[in-house]
Amino acid sequence: MVSCIFVVNFLNCIVKYQLKSIAFLFIVLYFLLLPACEPKQSENTYTIAFTVRDAPSVFTGIAHGGPHMVITTFLFDSLVWKDENGFVPLLAESWQSSDDKKTYTFNLRSNIRWHDGQSFTADDVKFTFDYLRDNPLPISAAEANNAIENIEATNPQTVVFHLKDSAPDFVNNIAAQTQIIPKHIWQNIAQPLKFQEPAAFVGTGLFKFKETRRGEYHLFETNADYFLGRSVVDRLIFKNANNPLLALESGDVDAASPSSPAALQSSQERDEYEILQGPYSYYLTKLIFNVNRSPFNSKDLRQAVAYALNRPEIIKQVLNGEGIVSSAGLLHLDSIWFAKDLPKYEQDLKKSEELFSKAGFASKDADGTRQNANGQKLTFTLFTRSDSQEMVREAELVRDQLAQVGVKLDIKPLTTGPQENVLAKGDFDIALDSHGGTISLSIPGTNPDFPARGYKNDELNNLYQQFLTTLDENKRRDSAVKIQQIIAEDLPSLPIYNPSSKVIFRKSKGVQWFWTKNGLGGGAPIWWNKLALLKRR
């Protein structure tokens, strides 16, 4: 009560006598503080917009996904890396594989030191993979553990991987993806997820860890002793930006990739920025049919729907034209396994009509909704993702376009989790969903979305097994093409679009970003390749 009265008396005072002087005091205080807190950023600080969630540990990446993994690559190195043209040596100077692709030998550079000054040797590489076997948390760990029989450090500069089976993609999927950690630090760490001291971020990378504030930013400093040369910037910051374009405009960040490329157009004309047109995203949206229940267990009906849709129009409306019609075989057109001659499913209402009739849905009821002889009507709930504006708009267009051919859809937007649940349970007829990973053909083994939820096809599985284990490049290509042909013909899901990806960055900073061929690591389509920041020796 005393304090309450105090507040009232305080207010009393302000109103009575001191309103002006207190306001004055605030103003003076503010101007006094202003100069003290001007950010002391040298010209040579580079800031990238990114949602910072957690310390840049190699092990926390499991929940945070590809971008988090790529952040760790500024601190840590893998044996092999990629640039705009393909593989480049990193920790390993060179590598050879046996003819049967079951043994890989990596020759390491000799002049490499960890950030704490210790020498990097083959023991660290062996240790890393052994440690991942016991703590399979980073993204590539499960894959590495499945592939590797044992590892030998034959001398301080040579590591030999003995694999269980032939693995032609070992360099891409494992050697270019696994970040090597220092043995002398990690050998005593039992719980890698809990170890987030500064020592946990000691790597061999282009940058040294300086500080991090969870949910705010990472601050890295250049590693003057880096074995490939110096960085063009002294400090590298990754910082949150909910609105990347506004952040760029305010000077808060120097480079960003807006979630929707269409938003870029207003700032496109400005000389201050460069816009890098990337490859089309490896992420696509698609219409999934439930092949396990009537009526979408009919291939004719699925194809009828495909021919009824005008996908270029959807891209125009949803993405402002910033996208490409996806391949019916699901693979990205930049993938080395991409099959060209697949059915295109361009809009063809006559063909669609025929296929509807073939599937038994020739007649329409009074409302114009198609039905078959048993009175089964083509009326469905179309699930879509409510957390993506684009996908809600996309659902509306699909609904409108299909209404013209007599298929009636009610849109039900769900957030990601609940929609996952609906799809996993198979409790749907038709849904819009999205996923990435379309650059490599290794997804069928790990991804229930490939080619569609609930879809089973033994022929496809056999072809996939053949693809994984065959060594002959041409035979592999044949399997890859057949896999895509089956998917495109059987059409358990109709891929709709891959959006464009764009990066916008400030020219004055002198950093020239580029797109990495086939994506970073196993294929993350992210533009922060550390080599863009390197003054190469």
Added chain:
Amino acid sequence: MKHKILSLFAQYVLLLSLVVTVNFFIVYLVPGDAVEMMSRNLNEAGAEGFGEDTRAMLRQYFGLDQPILTQFANYLRGFAHGDLGTSFYYQRPVTEIIFDYFWRTFVLIVAGIGLALLVGVPLGLFSAVRRGQKSDTILLLAQMMLHSIPPFLIAMFLLIIFAVVLKWLPFSGSAAIGQIAAPNVFEMLTGDFKHFILPVAALALWESTAVYYFTRNALVDILGEDYILVARAKGLSEKVVLFRHALRATLPTLIARFALVFGTAIGGAFFVEDVFNFPGIATLALSAFRNYDYTLLRGIFLLLTVSILAVNFVADICLYRLDPRTLKTG
């Protein structure tokens, strides 16, 4: 009196235990699964998702393969020891993460409400005294307009004016970068201070309209009471009438309303934090929700409920002491 407070306390404890139980189960109302979500996150980023083996391994790792009641028992056991579990997404103890984020929201809300009171109460006072006059009408209309603007829009306006166009204040975050190793504490604090100005101002501006309303209305009621007439008839100066008699009598109403303002301030903080990329509890809650991190979500719900209960409890006690009549009715 003591007895009354104790029974009140018991009521709150009962409410709290109810909240803890509901809290545990409510997250299951949203279908889905944290492990699926992790896989999804990888997948969205363009990488591959998990295979079945990895999924099973992770479910076991987090204890998600156990029956719900066993999980609940484990949760209660942990709760009794002050352990709210480990976040799926951050892989760290929930209490630690919440503490990391909550202090910022706490500062934001306390400073926001404080500023809102400093602005809202005098304005309400001003308006009530001039009730019906032109200045009151204009102020009332202005406040009504301000009140009808959603908080994120207010925040957006402030952000664009002060951070993008004028560049006087930082654009986002709650901390100046590189200040952890700042030469002295003063510099570190002033660096961070600047980051708090816009979020606090946005929240205060939005909350101040509510404060203005209830101050004005409470005062208008009281200024019509007989004892005010008596005070005036005694020849007391208008200032004494206003501050000693009227304003003091509005305290119970102000305090009761204050508890409500605290609740809405938490709601406002969700919008404000999102616009300013301000890493507070609201930002944390949104990310926890998006990622199905329900151990973390539970922890946040619990904290928010406890703080709202605590504020209400304190407000109740203050009310008893200020106005003993509520003892009989309450």
